[in-house]
Amino acid sequence: MDIRSLVAENAEAMVHWRHSIHASPELGFKEFETTKLVARELSSAGIELRPLEAETGVLGILKGGQGRGPVIVLRADMDALPMEEETGVPWSSQNPGVMHACGHDGHTSVLLGAAKTLAALKDRLRGEIRFLFQPAEETLYGARKMIEAGVLESPPADYVMGLHGSPLAEVGQVAVLRGPVMASADMFTVTFSADGGHGAYPHRTRDPIVAAGHFITSVQEIVSRQVNTLDSAVVSVCAVEAGTAYNIIPKNAVLKGTIRTLREEVRGEMEARLQEKVEGVAKTFGCQWNLDFIHGIPSVSNDDAMVDRLYRAAGTVLGNENVVDPVRPLMGSEDFAFYGEIVPQSLFFQLGFVEPGEPIIHLHNSKFDFNDKALVPGASVFCQFVWDLLGNGQ
Ligand SMILES: [Zn+2]
Ligand SMILES: [Zn+2]
The missing domain is CATH 3.40.630.10 (Zn peptidases)
Incomplete structure (x- = not known):
């Protein structure tokens, strides 16, 4: 035929x-x-x-x-x-x-x-x-x-x-x-929060922007230090929102991003490590945290x-x-x-x-x-x- x-x-x-x-x-x-x-x-x-x-x-x-x-x-x-x-x-x-x-x-x-x-x-x-x-x-x-x-x-x-x-x-x-x-795609929104305050007196409050800054760089350590180097994983922070003025430490810093992996085990591991990272950074800087994790597609x-x-x-x-x-x-x-x-x-x-x-x-x-x-x-x-x-x- x-x-x-x-x-x-x-x-x-x-x-x-x-x-x-x-x-x-x-x-x-x-x-x-x-x-x-x-x-x-x-x-x-x-x-x-x-x-x-x-x-x-x-x-x-x-x-x-x-x-x-x-x-x-x-x-x-x-x-x-x-x-x-x-x-x-x-x-x-x-x-x-x-x-x-x-x-x-x-x-x-x-x-x-x-x-x-x-x-x-x-x-x-x-x-x-x-x-x-x-x-x-x-x-x-x-x-x-x-x-x-x-x-x-x-x-x-x-x-x-x-x-x-x-x-x-x-x-x-x-x-x-x-x-x-093709990779799985999950989404996350991380929020670091504190009381807010004057930019001249950071010791009187906690600074969610500094927490967010540390999170943005240290979240990359999950891929480079915690995932097997022979597995594939990507984490990208793609949106950052915080603050309104030169001299106000804001109450919230909100980060949005995506995680891509090729295997379910790695996918689960990435989610768990991400949560640890959010908790750890929040604790270090005395902020409250919230993690909204959306399971996308496998x-x-x-x-x-x-x-x-x-x-x-x-x-x-x-x-x-x-x-x-x-x-x-x-x-x-x-x-x-x-x-x-x-x-x-x-x-x-x-x-x-x-x-x-x-x-x-x-x-x-x-x-x-x-x-x-x-x-x-x-x-x-x-x-x-x-x-x-x-x-x-x-
Ligand atoms: Zn398309
Ligand atoms: Zn298409």
Whole structure:
């Protein structure tokens, strides 16, 4: 079965969808037009839509004609970013202040192309393929909403798979890693407090700004002195608020920041050490303290057997030399992690969009536009993976 040629029959349609979606970008949980477009195209391919208790997001269901078998969920994200587009392309954003700068227009078109192709192969497939178009990846809450809406249930999903367009590989290539691939993301707000007083008489009060200053530098010792040097962890204080005047020692100093890790043990350790650090600094400077710790999303981690399958599938449609190892995980985060938490056989890979010899425009840049040449490779990898898993005679 020449899967890539079958996918290529939808090449023009995929570019058309991509440009339409790009021209009408919508923010997280507001993907109303995108939801309509996706639902319409899935229906026209004969794919059943499962109603979701959510205003945006689509779940298409394709049951193979060869009888029962495993359930695989293929996921794309549909939301855009709150920024002004500066690409100058004819299909530029028609919605001021909103643009597809993360390539989710490309992800949506890739998955639509895969859905059309697999629908045509329905009679030769077994099991169930779910095409999941989720809202609000950028705010990291869309996946949770879809899970609450039951996309991984009835019957439970056996496999889940997603991709992201990436500057880590050239167009026509995919990049994949074993184990952790993207980091967990937690947030914290630390408050040091005292009575406040005159800037000329610091001994009459306690100084939350001095406590905050020590905290900002000493919190970095957690990574350099307390986490195993062979593990990855980042702590960044990204907001500092305190004080109103030249001569008033304020009552409060408030710090906000983020913690990123690749392993759950390290994640837990970072939280515990952070709390000790806050307590210790507060005690040293005689301040009260408060720590508001928000558990964000876990890390994305690839299942070994799924990585082996991806090497085989992507090797078939792109050539073995075009499956590359990005060497290092990313310390950014992806809400795909929530699916992986529930479905252990999960896989997240990077779809290359770099044109050799041309400067790279990175994600979230106002000049970024998803590379249309990556659409067929992306959809081909999805389809070949499914064919290897659920195809006739496999
Ligand atoms: Zn993004
Ligand atoms: Zn993204």
